[in-house]
Amino acid sequence: MVAPLPPHIQQEFQERGFSRRQIGRIGLVLGAGAVMAGMPWHRSRADTLPLGGVYPAGAILLNGNEFWTGPFPSALPAGQKALLNGNRYLTGKERQALVEAVATYDHIGPELVTPWPGSSDPLCRTVISFCSPTQGLVTSNPTYETVWGVAEWLQIPLTRVPLRPDNGYKTDVRAMLKADPHAGMYYICSPNNPTGTVTPLADIAWLARNIPEKAVLVVDEAYLHFSNAASAVSLLGSCRNLVVLRTFSKLFGMAGLRLGLSIAHPHLHDRMMRYDGIYQTTMLSVPAVSIGTDSLKDQSEIAKRRSETRQNRQVMQECLSHYGVRTVPSDANMLMADWRTAPGPIVKTFAQNNVIIGRSWDIWPTCSRITVGSASDVQVFCKAMEQVASLIK
Ligand SMILES: Cc1ncc(COP(=O)(O)O)c(C=O)c1O
CATH class of the missing domain: 3.40.640.10 (Type I PLP-dependent aspartate aminotransferase-like (Major domain))
Structure with a gap:
């Protein structure tokens, strides 16, 4: 109240x-x-989740733009x-x-x-x-x-x-x-x-x-x-x-x-x-x-996380590009991928392969936002792309 x-x-x-x-x-x-x-105006992550809003156990979360690990050691x-x-x-x-x-x-x-x-x-x-x-x-x-x-x-x-x-x-x-x-x-x-x-x-x-x-x-x-x-x-x-x-x-x-x-x-x-x-x-x-x-006093950890994110983003971007999926050149921990088709079935197939990708914006209804994960998250993502490939136009 x-x-x-x-x-x-x-x-x-x-x-x-x-x-x-x-x-x-x-x-x-x-x-x-x-x-x-x-x-009323807030779309929580649960609203945008496939499979009835429940994470599969051990899911790779590439949907919330969070960092893949916790606070600075x-x-x-x-x-x-x-x-x-x-x-x-x-x-x-x-x-x-x-x-x-x-x-x-x-x-x-x-x-x-x-x-x-x-x-x-x-x-x-x-x-x-x-x-x-x-x-x-x-x-x-x-x-x-x-x-x-x-x-x-x-x-x-x-x-x-x-x-x-x-x-x-x-x-x-x-x-x-x-x-x-x-x-x-x-x-x-x-x-x-x-x-x-x-x-x-x-x-x-x-x-x-x-x-x-x-x-x-x-x-x-x-x-x-x-x-x-x-x-x-x-x-x-x-x-x-x-x-x-x-x-x-x-x-x-x-x-x-x-x-x-x-x-x-x-x-x-x-x-x-x-x-x-x-x-x-x-x-x-x-x-x-x-x-x-x-x-804030640990500049080297900031630089390390920035550089790891860039490396992982590049692997993700190259994987998407390999399947003909275009992305907007990004300087952050996310990629906007254009599937050139409604993302629903793609999002669902990723989820069935333990990967939760992000949402779309109304103005670009064929795109999904994908958060850059750790090197191993990206490997799982690239493996799931093999299953998704047949759905891409
Ligand atoms: C651009 C932007 N601003 C603000 C926020 C809100 O973040 P928080 O309330 O966790 O600081 C987010 C979270 O995703 C964001 O993407």
């Missing part, structure tokens, strides 16, 4: 043009940001120590250590960094904080759909700009601005989920400098560490309208531990904190915070 929004916050939303019904729904989004599963002692002290709430000390580790890693001031239990909460929160019934949301298509779900649920105008082959499926920032020059929020996922394509920093900077004065640009860098691309945090010095999101759920192997970050100027964080934000950012899991802090 979610408590209603306090009257002064309800009034703020009313002044921004939200109806009473929409305000009720906002309360639900904010209350649920940290526990996405079960929300170098960070486990800190996590173990935190577990043994699990009777205690988080203190400012552990949280501050994480903030400082991020600041050192990214060469930014600690005042820009806010930790969260994963990045889903701040992601949902940005739509609520910066959009309204008259100031919409603009994204590319396909991209990570959580923000679409929130916008649709709250009846916020949503504009999706298709990715195109003629520019390498890169986010077209100029087309995004043209599609809705008066939006409240522009969202770029870079590298993009599900294509793995990177938006050049110069394009991100261009968009940040050209969006309306009151709008924000949210750059979701959930997959940044798989790529050598520069982070949009380097633009924070000159762009005060930028929110960069990160998560420890991918390369850092901590999806189940729940830790994420938003990096932005304090005036934007203040707006994102309007309801329960302070609670969410201070009630973090202590083992997650401790493991995240030490992981």
Whole structure:
């Protein structure tokens, strides 16, 4: 059960043009940001699973863009120590250590960094904080759909700009601005989920400098560490309208531990904190915070995981290409494979061979997103491709 929004916050939303019904729904989004599963806009992994939503025992999971193994070994002692002290709430000390580790890693001031239990909460929160019934949301298509779900649920105008082959499926920032020059929020996922394509920093900077004065640009860098691309945090010095999101759920192997970050100027964080934000950012899991802090100090493990992912991705891509399946050139831990036919029977055949592949996006109904697994996962995937081959056009 979610408590209603306090009257002064309800009034703020009313002044921004939200109806009473929409305000009720906002309360639900904010209350649920940290526990996405079960929300009306959220498609959980179970929704997209073949074979009745149950994993076969020992299945190779290539459907959730998780890393194939757990947290960094170098960070486990800190996590173990935190577990043994699990009777205690988080203190400012552990949280501050994480903030400082991020600041050192990214060469930014600690005042820009806010930790969260994963990045889903701040992601949902940005739509609520910066959009309204008259100031919409603009994204590319396909991209990570959580923000679409929130916008649709709250009846916020949503504009999706298709990715195109003629520019390498890169986010077209100029087309995004043209599609809705008066939006409240522009969202770029870079590298993009599900294509793995990177938006050049110069394009991100261009968009940040050209969006309306009151709008924000949210750059979701959930997959940044798989790529050598520069982070949009380097633009924070000159762009005060930028929110960069990160998560420890991918390369850092901590999806189940729940830790994420938003990096932005304090005036934007203040707006994102309007309801329960302070609670969410201070009630973090202590083992997650401790493991995240030490992981950021282990540059060699970051580089190792990035390089292994690239090697495994190349093997997967070559295997798909051997069977005539085209993929979008990716700089992340996923490949978008075009079967040129409805993926249903292919997904099912993979599952019968113990391999669970990912979902499709409506705009590209013949494609499936496949997460890059370990070297041995990729071997199993390639073996399963022998069975799938007869289904491919
Ligand atoms: C692009 C992107 N952003 C955000 C998230 C949310 O991740 P989490 O809440 O685990 O940090 C995901 C998860 O798949 C994602 O792909």
